[in-house]
Amino acid sequence: MDTITPRPVDAVIAAARGFLGDRLSTNAAVREQHSHGEDSSTPTLPDAVAFVETTEEVSRLLRLCHQHEVPVVPFGAGTSLEGHVNPVRAGISLDLSRMTAILEVNAEDMDCLVEPGVTRQQLNDHLRDQGMFFPVDPGSHCTLGGMVATRASGTNAVRYGTIRENVLGLEVVLADGRVIQTGGRTRKAANGYDLTRLFVGSEGTLGVVTKVRLRLHGIPEAMSSAVVQFDGLEGAVRSVIEVMQMGVPVARIELLDDDMMAAAISYSKLEGYAPLTTLFLEFHGSEAGVQEQAETVEAITAGHGGHGFQWAKDPALRAKLWKARHDSYWAGCAAKPGWKALTTDVCVPISRLAEALLGAKEEAKELGHFTCIVGHVGDGNFHQMVLYDPNDPQGLERAWDMDRRIVARGLALGGTCSGEHGIGLGKREFLEEEHGAEALAVMRSLKHALDPKGIMNPGKMFRN
Template sequence: MAQTAETKHGNNPGIGILQQMFGDRASTSAAVRDQHGHGEGWFPGAPPDLVIFTQTTEEVSEIAKVCSEHKIPMIPFGAGTSLEGHLAALEGGVSIDVSQMNAVLEVNNEDLDCRVQAGVTRKQLNEYLRDTGLFFPIDPGADASLGGMASTRASGTNAVRYGTMRENVLGLTVVMADGRIIKTGGRARKSAAGYDLTRIFVGAEGTLGIITEVQLRLYGIPESVTSAVCQYPDLESAVNTVILTIQSGIPVARIELLDEVQMGACIDYSKLEGFERKVTLFFEFHGSEASTAEQAGQVQALSDEFGGSAFRWTSQAEERTKLWEARHNAFYAACAAAPGKKGMATDACVPISKLADCILDTKRDIEDSGIYAPIVGHVGDGNYHLCLMFDPNDADELKRAKGMVERLNQRAIAYGGTCTGEHGIGYGKKHFLTAEHGDAVAVMRQLKQAFDPDNLMNPGKILSA
């Protein structure tokens, strides 16, 4: 096998065995290895020794058996969209790419559930479901794989109404570190039978086992979908509108916040017309035509109390698509607004009653730092994001950006929140876990030891050694 300076297990006989087993679907190409050693985050990548493109659960099991015998680390890879260094092969090993495991295995229309292989993406699933009258609502923005979304406990713009992956995964097929194949959960909507292993693997980021199949909840496509946009004189007015909307029990499907910096970037990048460079909320309402109109009217009345203007709502699919594409392209809009710089994306989540204080503190921190850092967030559930644009060749700017991320996460924890609402821990946020969970981190280590005694499953992620 051709080796490079980055190869850590090139002389391990297990690598040769796996190459023989998988032939053309096992690659040691430097370009392929590099692609599989990082996600979309800013963290430095680390290439694996070998990349294998799997097609079945049984193949993943065979890989795990060889890796277990020869003590080779395993890193699952889906669509490569993670943000916190989840995919870096910090100790070398085998990247198990499940993107070819992309079959929708069954759809149970009457029970509103389906089973998919881990490499199916959310857009692929909804395209498959298009003629059934059903859809899968979890929407993290990126067209992520559903196995990866389960592994990172993803959520996104619809979480305020439909929840996160935690609430929408009914069961899993998982390959353990020693190659055993287990099934957790099932199609029943509730169960009191034994430990809830499904919830242990959802959010484990591939550190306890490799997810190969996912059983998911589905929902009926709403009769009416209405979007609305409203702009505000300041950040506090917009956030207070969000808080009162949630506390009033209005069943919104989405509430997205863009501060004036992010809105300006989106206007330029996505060619949004008729809007000002002001703090903005995007809303979406699902239900009957009467109910969505009523919800929009209720939110407009609340918005008026806080000086909201330009409240515009539409049920036209083309207009709605344009608005949400602009929101999903917020990261690229921020990058376009700061050419030559790199984006450091991070998130935090707090109880809804603390949202205004936390975001305003963050806004002041941004202004004091002098860093271009738009704010955007799924604020209906208290989750918001920063995209800090920094010059990778400017050590001082990088230091200031890292300092802001540190303060953002510590601030969220101090407000009773979490260091990540949906990005996950990876290796980028490991040091916040103790501050957030205290002695529970020791219990997490015990679970890791029980499930993966040789520390072969995505080592270096979530827990420090």
């Protein structure tokens, strides 16, 4: 009589049910929900989904998975764009979205301690009455733990920095279940290896973040948004370069090309704007400072063909403009109903932005691609959405070919394949090209030292 050999994951599931109960799910719908993010990678079902609520539960589960050599894939809100949460080798999807406590807010020192399932919006709602905010704004409803894991950035990075500059310390559960603390509450330290920065951007391949200590900022006295339009890309890009080189302290400076602006006008019902290349800007500071910044930028943009410069001090109008910017991905997708989008994430030195952006757009047109560009251009980062027909057997591969061309151009200009989305599955092929074999070997050695059995988010960042 044939016997069925128990799988290691079955032993983990059985043991984890002892302390998670019905929060350890093998339901098909729940597993499907955790099989993918917002990317074009092929979904893969995990064997089970664990909804953890405490650091102790994370530690116990990782000890089990380490013992039985079962893969673990951390999962936050599932909004990643590079396949970070796809459980390509099955195993356990570790859902941290229930860890939503804001544990400390230290107003005098302007820092806080939160659990990884807290979103940026939830934190800022909590902080608003205390005169503080957390500025890193990727534009999606993502968790702070996920932002740490992917080294997230966003529209405010040009003034306030990325998540990397705004994380003071972490609590991390290692692959074998050990819990460590990194960093602290001081603004600077020279006391050993910077483990905090090691885990920021590690994409769940080295451990699981269970607490995050963040730097906070005071809500500015005055904020004003502005919109200015151009008849072509070049004038807009040259304006951005001059604004940054002159040291104007803009809080946000975002570019939408004509195709993206047309999509945003239709999708977000933006009235009074033409489908032209457009800069969205925001200024923070005192009333006088904000006015000075805006007047300086207006003069710069006018010198490069900018027209229709409009201020927006009204909070409702500012919110509408930035919601339209944050919805640009969905607007771009809606421009071609039924089509899908592959999103690039190139970042180049600001002086090379014109070459990267103009060249990529022109090459896409020559190859017959419909693309939309939106960018955090104040720090040289832009996203070119390559839309493709999923019913075309060659559609996705043609889109990937375009993505490779855009990345190759960016690398040749001294840039990076990813300014903020991370590597995950989607950009693994570019990592060695960008850093070289020796640097990649050092990364692998760090991975092996902290995760010798290779259970933490396997298949991500490295091909094997």
